[in-house]
Amino acid sequence: MAGPEIEFSEFMEARWAPLYRTAYLLTGDRHEAEDLLQGALARTCVRWDGIRDKRAADAYVRQAMVHQMSRQWRRRGREVPTDELPDAGHAGGLDVRADHLALWDEIRRLPPRMRATLVLRYVEDLTEAATARELGCSVGAVKSQTHHALKRLRAALPDLQLVEEMS
Numbered sequence: 001m002a003g004p005e006i007e008f009s010e011f012m013e014a015r016w017a018p019l020y021r022t023a024y025l026l027t028g029d030r031h032e033a034e035d036l037l038q039g040a041l042a043r044t045c046v047r048w049d050g051i052r053d054k055r056a057a058d059a060y061v062r063q064a065m066v067h068q069m070s071r072q073w074r075r076r077g078r079e080v081p082t083d084e085l086p087d088a089g090h091a092g093g094l095d096v097r098a099d100h101l102a103l104w105d106e107i108r109r110l111p112p113r114m115r116a117t118l119v120l121r122y123v124e125d126l127t128e129a130a131t132a133r134e135l136g137c138s139v140g141a142v143k144s145q146t147h148h149a150l151k152r153l154r155a156a157l158p159d160l161q162l163v164e165e166m167s
Contacts, residue, residue, distance in 0.1 A: 004048055004049055007048070008045050011054065012041055015057070018058075019058065019061055019062070020033060022124060023037040023040075023065055025107075025119045026066070026069050026116060036069065037065065039064075039068055040062075043064050044060055044061050059130070059133075059134065062124065066135060067136075103160060107153070109156075114145050114148060115149070117131060117145040117146055120135070121142070128142045128143060150162060
């Protein structure tokens with residue numbers, strides 16, 4: 001393998017788990033998460049030489065996943081939630097306590113844009129500005145999506161102590 005191929009392979013090996021976790025949280029399904037991440041990594045590999053700052057490669061992959069999910073959401077329309085729990089296989093490190101399962105079940109029921117906003121803000125710990133860049137929207141839209149998503153979660157799960165909104 002040549003230099004860039006080795007560099008990309010090392011990046012992929014080092015960053016697979018956290019990027020998979022993000023993909024899983026975006027999709028709620030381990031198989032869809034694997035497909036989503038593989039597609040995003042394939043697009044990243046093709047453009048690897050064009051990514052000047054390799055420290056931004058995670059953001060590039062996350063943005064590719066969000067864009068791919070947006071295309072899928074538009075094609076599929078809204079999914080109907082079921083009473084089935086996610087597959088008990090690899091869950092990206094999520095705790096299987098009942099409150100966490102209830103929370104993630106409710107997060108999966110959120111509209112896709114709200115779900116992506118929460119994942120980027122609270123799981124990936126991005127700032128509002130960075131989340132806006134990755135989603136291709138304004139900071140105000142991120143604040144609004146976050147507010148409405150947390151409001152829905154608090155209404156659905158009043159006994160859980162959810163984070164306070166960050167400003």
